[in-house]
Amino acid sequence: MRNWNVLTDLDFEALACDLFSAELKTSVERFASGADGGIDLRWVTTAGGFGVAQCKHYLRSTFAQLLAAAKKEVPKVSALQPAEYKFITSFDLGVSQKKQIYDLFASWMNGPQDVYGSNDIDGLLTGNLEIERKHVKLWLSTGSQLFWSTHSDLVNRSEALRERVQQTLPNYVASGAFEEASAILEHHKICLIAGEPGIGKTVLARMLLAEALGRGFEPLEVSGDINEAWAALDSDRLQVFLYDDFLGQISFSERLGKNEDRRLADFISKISKMKSKRLIMTTREYILKDAHKDYRLLRELGESLHFLLELRDYSRGDKALILYNHLWRAAVHPRCLRELENEGWARIIDHPHYSPRLIEYCTGGGFDMENPGYISRFVGTLDHPEEVWSNAFDRHLNGEQQALLVVLVSLPVQVEVDDLYEAHRSYCATIGKAATRRAFFDALEMLEHTFIDIAVREGKTMVRFHSPSVAEFVLSRLSEDLYMLMSLIDSAVFFEQLLNLQRIRSGGSVLGKRSQSGRSRALPIDSLQEQFISALERTFMSKSPDRLLNQGTFITGYEPPYGLSETRLSYLWQQSKSWRPSDAWMENHLLMLAERWSGGNGGNGGNGGKKDAVKLLRLVGLGSISVAMLASVRNALEHWLSHELEETDDWMIYLDYLDQEDRHAHQDAVLANKFEQHALDELDRWSPSPPLLDKLITHAQSFGLTELEEQLDEKSREDEAREEKAEDRLASIPRPDPQIARPEDHNEFIGAIFTRLARTKSV
Numbered sequence: 030m031r032n033w034n035v036l037t038d039l040d041f042e043a044l045a046c047d048l049f050s051a052e053l054k055t056s057v058e059r060f061a062s063g064a065d066g067g068i069d070l071r072w073v074t075t076a077g078g079f080g081v082a083q084c085k086h087y088l089r090s091t092f093a094q095l096l097a098a099a100k101k102e103v104p105k106v107s108a109l110q111p112a113e114y115k116f117i118t119s120f121d122l123g124v125s126q127k128k129q130i131y132d133l134f135a136s137w138m139n140g141p142q143d144v145y146g147s148n149d150i151d152g153l154l155t156g157n158l159e160i161e162r163k164h165v166k167l168w169l170s171t172g173s174q175l176f177w178s179t180h181s182d183l184v185n186r187s188e189a190l191r192e193r194v195q196q197t198l199p200n201y202v203a204s205g206a207f208e209e210a211s212a213i214l215e216h217h218k219i220c221l222i223a224g225e226p227g228i229g230k231t232v233l234a235r236m237l238l239a240e241a242l243g244r245g246f247e248p249l250e251v252s253g254d255i256n257e258a259w260a261a262l263d264s265d266r267l268q269v270f271l272y273d274d275f276l277g278q279i280s281f282s283e284r285l286g287k288n289e290d291r292r293l294a295d296f297i298s299k300i301s302k303m304k305s306k307r308l309i310m311t312t313r314e315y316i317l318k319d320a321h322k323d324y325r326l327l328r329e330l331g332e333s334l335h336f337l338l339e340l341r342d343y344s345r346g347d348k349a350l351i352l353y354n355h356l357w358r359a360a361v362h363p364r365c366l367r368e369l370e371n372e373g374w375a376r377i378i379d380h381p382h383y384s385p386r387l388i389e390y391c392t393g394g395g396f397d398m399e400n401p402g403y404i405s406r407f408v409g410t411l412d413h414p415e416e417v418w419s420n421a422f423d424r425h426l427n428g429e430q431q432a433l434l435v436v437l438v439s440l441p442v443q444v445e446v447d448d449l450y451e452a453h454r455s456y457c458a459t460i461g462k463a464a465t466r467r468a469f470f471d472a473l474e475m476l477e478h479t480f481i482d483i484a485v486r487e488g489k490t491m492v493r494f495h496s497p498s499v500a501e502f503v504l505s506r507l508s509e510d511l512y513m514l515m516s517l518i519d520s521a522v523f524f525e526q527l528l529n530l531q532r533i534r535s536g537g538s539v540l541g542k543r544s545q546s547g548r549s550r551a552l553p554i555d556s557l558q559e560q561f562i563s564a565l566e567r568t569f570m571s572k573s574p575d576r577l578l579n580q581g582t583f584i585t586g587y588e589p590p591y592g593l594s595e596t597r598l599s600y601l602w603q604q605s606k607s608w609r610p611s612d613a614w615m616e617n618h619l620l621m622l623a624e625r626w627s628g629g630n631g632g633n634g635g636n637g638g639k640k641d642a643v644k645l646l647r648l649v650g651l652g653s654i655s656v657a658m659l660a661s662v663r664n665a666l667e668h669w670l671s672h673e674l675e676e677t678d679d680w681m682i683y684l685d686y687l688d689q690e691d692r693h694a695h696q697d698a699v700l701a702n703k704f705e706q707h708a709l710d711e712l713d714r715w716s717p718s719p720p721l722l723d724k725l726i727t728h729a730q731s732f733g734l735t736e737l738e739e740q741l742d743e744k745s746r747e748d749e750a751r752e753e754k755a756e757d758r759l760a761s762i763p764r765p766d767p768q769i770a771r772p773e774d775h776n777e778f779i780g781a782i783f784t785r786l787a788r789t790k791s792v
Contacts, residue, residue, distance in 0.1 A: 031151055031161075033088055033119040035170045035198045037357045038789070039350075039782065041086040042069050044167065045117050047160045048153045049082060057082075068109070069117075078112030081137075085118040095120050099130050106137060115143045122146030162766040165203040169236060169765065170195075172243020183247060189484030190250045190271070194242075197235045199358060200389075202350045210237055210338050211765065217336040218301050219308045221275075223317045224340030226498060227386035230311040231273055233340065237309050241269035244762045246307060251275070252443045252486070252493075253575065255293045262299075262306075264717055264748055267755060269307040270300070276312040276320050278442060278497035294326035301334055305755035313497070314339065345774035348378040351385055353782055355392040365403035366787040372776065373404045374783045380411040386496060390417055395479055418502035421479065429464050430472040432457050434480055437494065438503040439517055439526040441575050446473070446483075446490040448574040452522050459520035504533065508552050518560055524568040524597055525575060527561065530554065531608070558607070566610050569597060569618070594622055595638040599645040602652070616654060619645075623662045626669035639673075639682045642666055677721045680707060684728060695731040704728060705737050717751065718744040 036044065046059040049070060057072045070082035083102055087095045095118060106114055114137035116130055122144065131141040138144070145153075154161050161168050177183075177191060214220040214237055222230045238248060246269035251257045258270050275293070300308045312320075321328040331337050343351070352374065356366065377383065390396060391407045410417055422431060436452045437444065450469050457464035473492070477483050482495050494500045507514050514530075521527050533552045554561055573593050598618055601609045609615065626642070646666055650659060670683045687694035694700060708729060711719035719725065722745055729738040773779070 031154060031167060032170045032174060033086070033147060033150075035166045036086065036119070037199075037354055038084070038086040039353070040164070040166065041119055042084045044160070044164050045082065045084050045150070046070055047163065048150070048157060049115070051157050051160060052153060053080075070115075074112045076112060080113035080115070081106070081109060081111040082115040082117055085116070085120070087118055087120045090120070092120065092122075092126055096126075096129060099133055103133055106134060111137055113143075114138055115145065117145045117150070119147050119150065121148065158763070159766065162763060165207060165236070165765050166198055166201055169239035169243060170198050173198075173239045176242040176245065180247070186487065187248055187250070189486065190238075190248055194235045194239050197232050198239065200351070200354045201232060201236055202347055202354060203236075204343065204347050206233060206338070206340055207236055207765075211240060213336055213338055214241075214307055214309065215764070217334055218303060218306060219297060219310070219334065219336040221310045221312070221317075221331070221337045222340055223312050223314045223337060225314055225384075227384035227496075228340050228342070229385045230313075230340055232385065234271060234273060234309045234311050237307075238269060238271050240765060241307050241309075244759060244764065252491070253441065255296050258296055258308075259292065259720070262720070264303075264305070264751060267305050267759075269309065272308065272310045274312060274442070274497065275310040276316045278494065278500050290324045290326055294330055297330050297334070297336075301336075304752040304759070343383075345378060346779070348383055349374065349779045349782070352378060352388055353786060355388050356786060359392040359398060360394075361392065361398040361403070362400075363787070364401060365398055368401075368404040369783040370780075370787055372780060374779065375776070376404060376408050377411065378779070380408065382411045382414055384414075386498065387411055387414060387417070393479075395421065414498075415502070415505075418480075418499055422502070422506075426475070427472075428460075428462050429453075429457060429468045430475055432460070432462065432464070433469070433472045433476065434499070434503050435507065435513060435517060436520075437481070437492065438500055438507065439521070439529050440523070441525065441529075443491045443493045444574050446492055448523070449492050452520070452526065452574075455522045456517060456520040459516045504552070511553060511556070514552060514554070515557055515560065518554075518557060518564050521564050521568055523571050523574045524565070524593075525573060527565055527568060528600060531561070531604075562608070562610055565601070566614065569594075593638070594618070595641040595645055598622065599641040599648060602645060602648040612653070616658070619649065619654075619662060620658075623665040626665035639670065639679065642669070643682065643686050674703065674707065677707070677711060677719065677725060680704060680728070681721065681724055695728070695733075701732040701734060704732060705734050708734075708737055708741065712740060712744065718748050722748070 033041070042059060046057050049072070050057040053072060055072050057070050059070055060068050068081050069084040072080045074080050083106075085095060085098060087098070099116065114134050116134060116138075122130070124141075127141045127144045127146065130144045131138060134143075161171065173191075173194060210220050210222060210233055220237060222233055224230050242248060244267070246267045249258065249261050249268060249270050251270055251272040255272070258272070261270075262268070297308065300306045321331075356369075377388075387410060391410055392398070396410075397403070397406060422434070426434075433449070433453050436456050437449060440449065440452060450466065453469055453472075454464055473481070473483060478495070480495055480499050482493055484491050484493075507517070518527065518530065530552060531554070598615070601615065606612075622642070622645075643666070646663060649662065667686075670679075670686060674680055674683060684694050708725050711725065722741060726738060726741045726745065729741055
């Protein structure tokens with residue numbers, strides 16, 4: 030059974046019109062935009078008379094209500110005296126129920142078969158799949174439901190993502206942007222959706238994901254960084270990766286501040302060559318522009334692969350349908366809906382601050398949709414969008430709930446609930462509030478679905494802001510309240526909290542921009558410099574709240590000194606001397622690392638630690654430490670890099686390091702033999718082929734290992750053959766064919782649908 034819940038009454042009528050055009054093999058007119066007088070659909074019969082159909086989308090009603098509505102149609106049909114009459118409903122009708130409706134219209138029907146319930150519509154669609162493909166919401170819903178029903182093993186891993194897609198489908202308005210984005214994704218395997226805040230980037234991304242699900246692609250959501258995608262890449266499967274806000278929610282330093290640009294560029298390049306993979310990304314337009322200035326690799330990839338879709342403003346008709354869809358499903362009192370008549374709707378859809386996000390807010394449970402003055406409240410929100418969060422924050426949240434949001438803005442984009450609790454408890458203690466664990470979970474419950482989202486991934490409960498606009502609001506409060514900022518610094522339990530605040534404090538790039546409210550988000554940390562550096566020293570050895578997903582399993586956080594010390598010290602060494610601990614402190618921690626390296630004992634942070642260790646050494650070399658200390662540190666690092674060569678990434682880091690040091694590594698016969706043995710072990714270990722195969726081939730060529738190169742090339746050809754099979758498989762699976770009839774922009778059409786909505790809901 031199809032999921033009729035994703036359709037509004039307008040959608041259902043449009044579907045019925047197309048179905049009956051195909052079944053009757055004649056043109057069927059639709060009268061969805063005005064007072065129908067008993068006519069939703071009309072056609073000319075073979076005998077030259079005219080047929081009429083009435084559509085009733087009564088999913089949330091009882092049969093008694095449906096029957097009562099049908100009885101009201103009898104006088105209208107009697108006045109029309111059609112040659113044929115059909116009654117169509119999404120209600121699941123039984124035999125006796127069909128008979129009761131038929132008895133009302135028997136004078137104009139050939140039999141109970143002229144009463145169509147949901148099962149009958151479902152059967153018509155099964156025989157006319159090309160029509161379902163034109164109705165994007167229904168097609169995507171059916172395809173994604175089928176995917177989940179046949180992939181029950183993936184439901185637990187992707188339950189939160191599945192729910193978000195299902196929640197998005199009903200209010201979606203298919204537009205030309207979907208057709209364009211779908212074509213980009215199919216052709217380039219990658220689609221990057223960029224646009225202004227609140228314009229619907231995430232919604233479009235979820236629709237692309239739903240389309241991929243319908244074609245058999247397994248979904249993988251990237252929530253932390255691109256390492257998650259690399260770890261999950263499987264050449265034997267159809268996979269679609271969703272990386273929402275891939276440059277960060279408010280600043281690209283959230284994500285690319287951790288040297289992710291090269292790994293992300295490599296992943297994009299890899300996916301573009303794989304027929305069995307898709308990558309969907311979203312970002313705010315202004316963040317993308319700023320990232321392009323600093324990250325050449327991303328800019329060049331976009332220019333060469335042409336996978337960018339810039340989402341622009343909606344047409345007037347699209348805006349009207351987005352508003353209609355939300356209102357049709359919302360619990361809006363009829364008296365409030367009546368305010369839409371006489372062009373009350375125009376104050377909303379023609380407003381300069383119109384955005385789908387604000388439409389969602391003003392039709393949601395936290396908004397007053399009961400009392401008179403609904404349109405004025407709606408327009409007031411559009412006039413002052415910054416007050417959406419301000420009013421709720423100040424009037425409806427207690428101190429513990431406000432504190433949770435303040436703490437969350439300093440943590441990673443997605444944080445485990447236990448880490449959030451630890452940071453929240455420390456902050457509350459600093460400001461003199463004794464927050465219990467019970468109060469913390471009460472706060473989570475209060476904030477969920479409005480300020481925050483909560484999801485379970487791999488058995489871990491994760492928390493994030495509901496939207497970037499919430500994070501922006503909290504940052505604006507931090508920028509205005511020095512005591513709040515000072516308390517957050519003093520209470521920090523994670524080093525990364527301070528790094529996030531320091532990036533925002535810099536005021537550079539996106540961070541110095543103004544939010545929608547016009548307030549700067551740069552934080553006034555300068556007056557708290559001494560406290561800030563003290564907090565950096567205090568938290569340097571803390572565990573990390575960052576979480577990685579590796580082969581389906583969460584790494585539960587790194588514990589220095591066996592973890593992120595290289596990364597953290599590298600970051601500090603990049604800061605000006607006035608914004609980092611003393612030289613003596615820095616050198617002492619560098620020597621602690623060197624002592625560990627010299628024993629071949631790197632951090633269990635793995636390759637991330639090695640990459641940052643190499644970066645740290647370059648930074649130190651530009652500094653003022655003694656030549657003897659630099660030489661000692663360099664020797665220790667080389668010892669670690671050369672004695673831990675268990676993974677391909679270890680080899681890549683070591684060989685790149687030797688190349689940068691002009692050591693002519695590929696001329697070393699002993700090293701060549703060791704590399705050859707590693708590559709052969711990888712061929713045996715991995716099926717169908719090892720990760721980073723291209724890099725193994727490149728280094729085999731550089732070492733002159735001809736036989737190894739041939740073996741690796743054979744694996745590469747096998748990969749290509751698998752991709753060809755994937756392409757053939759996908760070619761046999763139909764895609765949506767949205768021949769979208771654009772909604773009309775003129776007042777007559779728009780006014781008619783809102784008048785109809787107000788009158789229908791008032792009955």
